[in-house]
Amino acid sequence: MDLSPGQAAESLKEIERTQRRSAEAHEYVHASPGFILWGLIWMVGYTGSYMLPNYGFINGISWLWFVLVVAGVFANATLDRRRYRGQSPERVAAGKAIGRRIGMTFLALYAFIFATFSVMRPVNPVVSAAFIPLLVAVIYAIYGIWRGLRFLIIGIVVAALTMGGWFYLPQHFLLWMAAVGGGSLILVGLWLRKV
């Protein structure tokens, strides 16, 4: 069978289109449980910060958030293990390497946030409660620019909701972040699952 350059070019385009679709769907589907998990964590964390005296801070540390983040990292690791269950040994090994990188990413973020707050010293805990979702939003936006439009949309939505709550509902910002911030992450998780 002979193929013209035009037909060859069309086949290459089709390959590129399908590969992009497949890679994006793969990213979205596997990111979905993580969004639902962290949406729930945001809901519990922000509600707790709103209701507890001194925003849940004891001796300058928010133990509520500390426990929630540590639990979240372990829950994330469990989700990853489930993801690679039944996959080939080489894939399981690759998954473990990815898990290590995710753990190191969390550590790097934690160190960055700690260093930033040490230098800038937020005037109150609500400022830090706004800064972290904005940081998360920009990470999603940058990731989305490279890996899939939906992540970019998520970044923009999280940033817009955070800024909206900060400027228009300052008295109830933490409750806003619990309901709308946490809720939107859960909805995003369900949206990505539908891909």
Add this chain to the structure above:
Amino acid sequence: MGELNAIIHQPVRLKIMSALKALPPGEMLEFVRLKKIVDATEGNLGAHIQTLEEAGYVAVEKDFADNRPRTRVKLTKEGRRAFEDYVSFLRGILEG
């Protein structure tokens, strides 16, 4: 320049191979997700997967997940190589 791989060149099979090649090596793709990506009917997709399986290009695994039957497909090493050769063949035509 080699010959055109007629098995891969068929449009639906080309999409199946492309979708699987986009995944990390060894990663399996569920039949239902593959159906959406390739945009084919269940019967059509099943028939083409069988052709690719007979050629040794894909491997099919059937099991149960959450008490529901699940069919997953992955690219074999031979399939990965054949697909890369096919892409090189196409690029060769463009480069003359």
